[in-house]
Amino acid sequence: MSDISIESTLQEERLFSPPAAFSQAAQIKSLAEYESIYARAQANPEQFWAELAQSELHWFKKWDKVLDWQPPFAKWFTGGKINISYNCLDRHLTTWRKNKAALIWEGEPGDSRTLTYAQLHREVCQMANALKQMGVAKGDLVGIYMPMIPEAAIAMLACARIGAVHTVVFGGFSADALRDRLANGQAKAVITADGGWRKDAIVPLKIQVDKALENNACPTVESVLVVQRTKQDIEMLAGRDIWWHEIQPTVSADCPAEEMDAEDMLFVLYTSGSTGKPKGVVHTTGGYNLYSHITTKWIFDLNDTDVYWCTADVGWITGHSYIVYGPLSNGATAIMYEGVARPSNPGCMWDIIEKYGVTIFYTAPTAIRVFMKMGEELPNARNLSSLRLLGTVGEPINPEAWMWYHRVIGKEKCPIVDTWWQTETGGIMITALPGAISTKPGSATRPFPGIIAEIVDLDGEPLPANSGGYLAVKHPWPGMMRTVYGDDERFRKTYWEHIPPKDGKYMYFAGDGARQDADGYFWVMGRIDDVLNVSGHRLGTMEVESALVSHPSVAEAAVVGKPDEIKGEEIVAFVTLNSNYAGDDNLIKELKKHVGNEIGAIARPGEIRFTDALPKTRSGKIMRRLLRDLAAGKEVSGDTSTLEDRSVLDKLRGND
Ligand code: WTA
Numbered sequence: 001m002s003d004i005s006i007e008s009t010l011q012e013e014r015l016f017s018p019p020a021a022f023s024q025a026a027q028i029k030s031l032a033e034y035e036s037i038y039a040r041a042q043a044n045p046e047q048f049w050a051e052l053a054q055s056e057l058h059w060f061k062k063w064d065k066v067l068d069w070q071p072p073f074a075k076w077f078t079g080g081k082i083n084i085s086y087n088c089l090d091r092h093l094t095t096w097r098k099n100k101a102a103l104i105w106e107g108e109p110g111d112s113r114t115l116t117y118a119q120l121h122r123e124v125c126q127m128a129n130a131l132k133q134m135g136v137a138k139g140d141l142v143g144i145y146m147p148m149i150p151e152a153a154i155a156m157l158a159c160a161r162i163g164a165v166h167t168v169v170f171g172g173f174s175a176d177a178l179r180d181r182l183a184n185g186q187a188k189a190v191i192t193a194d195g196g197w198r199k200d201a202i203v204p205l206k207i208q209v210d211k212a213l214e215n216n217a218c219p220t221v222e223s224v225l226v227v228q229r230t231k232q233d234i235e236m237l238a239g240r241d242i243w244w245h246e247i248q249p250t251v252s253a254d255c256p257a258e259e260m261d262a263e264d265m266l267f268v269l270y271t272s273g274s275t276g277k278p279k280g281v282v283h284t285t286g287g288y289n290l291y292s293h294i295t296t297k298w299i300f301d302l303n304d305t306d307v308y309w310c311t312a313d314v315g316w317i318t319g320h321s322y323i324v325y326g327p328l329s330n331g332a333t334a335i336m337y338e339g340v341a342r343p344s345n346p347g348c349m350w351d352i353i354e355k356y357g358v359t360i361f362y363t364a365p366t367a368i369r370v371f372m373k374m375g376e377e378l379p380n381a382r383n384l385s386s387l388r389l390l391g392t393v394g395e396p397i398n399p400e401a402w403m404w405y406h407r408v409i410g411k412e413k414c415p416i417v418d419t420w421w422q423t424e425t426g427g428i429m430i431t432a433l434p435g436a437i438s439t440k441p442g443s444a445t446r447p448f449p450g451i452i453a454e455i456v457d458l459d460g461e462p463l464p465a466n467s468g469g470y471l472a473v474k475h476p477w478p479g480m481m482r483t484v485y486g487d488d489e490r491f492r493k494t495y496w497e498h499i500p501p502k503d504g505k506y507m508y509f510a511g512d513g514a515r516q517d518a519d520g521y522f523w524v525m526g527r528i529d530d531v532l533n534v535s536g537h538r539l540g541t542m543e544v545e546s547a548l549v550s551h552p553s554v555a556e557a558a559v560v561g562k563p564d565e566i567k568g569e570e571i572v573a574f575v576t577l578n579s580n581y582a583g584d585d586n587l588i589k590e591l592k593k594h595v596g597n598e599i600g601a602i603a604r605p606g607e608i609r610f611t612d613a614l615p616k617t618r619s620g621k622i623m624r625r626l627l628r629d630l631a632a633g634k635e636v637s638g639d640t641s642t643l644e645d646r647s648v649l650d651k652l653r654g655n656d
Contacts, residue, residue: 012399016406017438018415022388026301026435034436034449041450048450049478053077053290056297057329058091060259063286067476071506072496073483074476075263076287083257084266084289085128085161088328089121090257097304101333104307105150106352108197108339115150117331120157123150123248125255127158127225130247131189134223138163138258140188141268143221144314145169145178145205147196148338151227151244152314153324155191160266160285163258164188167268167280170315171196171203173600175211181270182212184280185485186220195230199342206234262286268485269317271423272531272540273494280485281317281423288426289329291479295427295448296326299417300360301389301434309335309352310362310391316537317423318393321479322362326427341367346374350382361409362391362419364536368401369566376408384409389434391417394536395568396524402441420444420524422510423538424495426479429453430522443521450477455516460499460507465518468525472499473508480508530624532561533568539603541624547598548573551591553581558614558622559605562631570606572631574614574652583610607631615649617642627652 023029028037041048046066053063063080092098102120105113115123136142142164146152152168159166167185169178182190192209195202206226213221226236227244236243266285270278300308300322308327312318327334335356341349349371353361371379390410392402397418406416415434421427429451430444437445447453452474455463463469484491498509513525527533530541541559548557556576561569575591577583588608596604615623623643629636630652643649 012440012442014399015438015440016415018435019413022415023435026433027298028301028433028436031436031438034433034446037449038447042452045450045475045477049076049290052294053080053286053478056293057082057087057286057289063262069476071501071504072492072508073488074480075482076284076290076476076478077262080262080286081259082262082286082289083161083260084285084325084329085124085157086257087289087293088157088325089117089124092117092331093121095331097331100304100331102328103150103153103334103336104356105336106338107149108200108337113150120150120154120328122253123154124157124161125253126248126251127151127154127244128161128255129251129253130225130242130244131158131162131164132255133247133251134189134225134242136162136164136189139165139265141165141167141185143167143169143178143182143185143187143190145171145190145192145209146227146314147171147193147198147203147205147229148313148336149193149196149227149229150336151191151193153328153336156267156314156320156324157328161255161257163260163264165265165267167270168315168320169270170313170600171205172313172315172602174597175208176598177600178208179212179217180277181280182218182221184277185268187218188220189223189225190221191225191227193227193229194232194234197230197338199340200344202230202232204232204234210235210237260285263482265482267320269320269423271317272538272543273529278540278543279487279490279494281481282483282485283426283479284482287478287480289325291427291477292321292326293329295479296322296332297330298433299419299428299431299448300362300391302327302330302332302360304331306332306359307335307356307386308332308360308362309337309356309358311337311349311364311367312362312393317426321427341370341374347378347382350379350384353384353387354382357386359386360389360391361387362393364394365392365397365401366394366535366566366568368392368397368405371409372401372404373566376404379408384411387411387414389417390414391419393419393421393428395533396526397442399441406441415439418442418444420512420522424481425473425477425510426481429473429477430524440521443517443523445521447522450475453522454507455514455522456499456507458499460502463515466515468513468515470499470528471510471512471514471522471524473510474505530560532559532571534561534571534602535567537602539571539599543599544571544573544595544603544605547595547603548575548591550598551594553577553587554591556614558624558627560624560628560631562607562628564606571603572607572609572627573605574609574611574627576611576613611648611652613645613648613651615652616644618644620644
């Protein structure tokens with residue numbers, strides 16, 4: 001039930017119009033207004049983006065050229081000088097927003113903290129100066145491995161302020177995953193915390209950093225800045241590790257923002273592909289600032305009276321664009337929550353909405369399914385009347401979950417924006433504008449102005465309405481990734497040559513299957529490659545398989561996703577063992593734990609099945625399609641003629 005099949009969406013005919021009062025007060029008020037903006041942007045994208053860049057952002061120096069497009073490499077606003085930390089902080093200080101709440105943070109144990117724009121600016125400047133003292137300079141890469149505390153946002157903004165490139169590594173990733181990313185980026189420093197609170201327990205972080213740096217595995221890392229959060233004993237290495245609370249009072253709060261080139265790198269964020277190691281997705285300053293800013297403003301219809309809450313983690317792109325940069329660039333008040341709903345406090349999300357009068361709530365289908373399971377008594381027992389807009393991201397939302405969200409949380413009065421986008425796109429690409437576009441449960445609706453999206457076949461030919469095909473984007477946009485860190489070829493191959501360019505015209509290949517209905521609405525069906533989507537997080541099959549194979553007992557492994565009611569997909573691993581190992585329950589436990597240690601708990605397989613051999617094609621490719629059917633308990637469908645050895649499949653069926 002977790003993924004939307006073409007058949008079920010075809011029957012989905014419910015249509016929800018924005019409430020009239022919502023539209024009247026909205027930034028974009030009607031379908032006609034959306035369509036006219038869209039048409040203007042389509043006719044002249046460069047002029048459209050240039051006008052917005054001029055009116056929405058502060059530039060130290062205006063650009064010379066709006067777009068320099070040498071496919072597949074785009075440069076936006078070349079010659080322009082800008083700093084995103086300035087746009088998120090300094091420019092608000094000369095307005096009444098100076099003393100407006102920028103971040104309202106709620107810790108899992110119940111502690112809380114509010115930082116106004118002036119206070120946030122002060123702390124960012126201090127951390128920026130601390131980084132300088134640690135020897136971090138413009139262009140250096142800094143790893144950020146943090147719990148969801150204000151200092152995570154402060155660290156990102158401090159890096160941006162001095163022109164250091166940040167790479168945030170999700171706090172749930174293991175020491176090994178952290179080490180790979182720090183080494184790949186040749187990080188100069190790491191910002192971390194002793195630990196964070198999640199599900200009533202301390203998630204230790206500093207100790208993982210120590211492990212990642214062991215044996216000089218990342219020789220470029222010179223120093224580690226440690227924020228005190230959970231206060232358990234940790235080791236501090238003299239000459240390398242520095243406590244934030246010790247250095248903070250000694251550094252100046254005066255740190256002017258560096259004037260960055262629009263195309264200077266802002267951050268690298270690693271994401272999974274189907275093959276090879278995670279890719280470092282590169283985003284640069286000016287275009288990303290504009291794109292995250294304007295999508296936040298129009299899609300979340302932000303006003304100064306809003307209290308906006310995005311429940312993502314800063315370790316993912318959603319946290320980058322829609323907790324930190326987009327909301328702060330708009331001068332919004334954003335909530336940040338350290339924890340998640342858990343058995344000891346199943347109503348915590350609704351308590352926070354009531355406590356702070358949250359007006360805009362942006363979460364993921366996997367979270368919505370957890371809320372559904374916990375029962376509607378929990379939200380019903382709280383006052384959620386402050387809410388006026390809801391959002392979802394991360395995977396296709398099944399219409400049942402959409403309807404529950406609409407009825408129980410939105411009380412049938414809040415529009416829902418189902419936002420389709422990716423780490424690579426920098427910001428939301430396909431979504432309703434809540435005052436303008438009527439919604440259909442399960443559809444991300446229409447493209448954002450300036451985004452020319454199409455459903456095509458593998459030759460790049462557009463497909464008629466309701467035919468399933470590949471989701472592609474035809475024109476560059478300011479928030480697009482610029483390259484794969486250190487690997488232009490991989491960037492070109494993965495995203496721009498999958499659909500062969502014709503007459504020098506390139507299309508961005510998103511890797512998702514989708515269709516467009518007769519009203520032009522997009523229905524995203526999910527990944528067409530072997531990327532898993534577990535709880536809204538992308539994991540490559542290859543990474544999980546490599547982790548399994550790194551265990552001495554495992555000869556070969558193939559992992560697939562199996563539909564899961566809560567997580568969207570659960571990982572099922574098919575494993576062949578080296579001789580001398582017995583495939584028993586103890587080994588299953590050990591292998592699950594091993595993957596958890598290698599990558600992180602989210603990658604831990606839900607199920608491990610031992611087999612004598614894996615089904616392969618004659619050219620030796622594992623036929624994951626067959627395994628996927630087996631894992632889901634379905635009859636194997638589709639063509640099996642390319643199987644090298646049919647008996648493998650028969651045996652696997654017997655195992656079933
Ligand atoms: C999926 C998260 C359907 C999609 C922002 C995409 C979605 C991948 C939606 C990117 C949505 C994200 N409807 N599918 N509203 N949002 N996806 O990089 O498969 O973590 O390619 O970015 O998530 O995941 P990523």
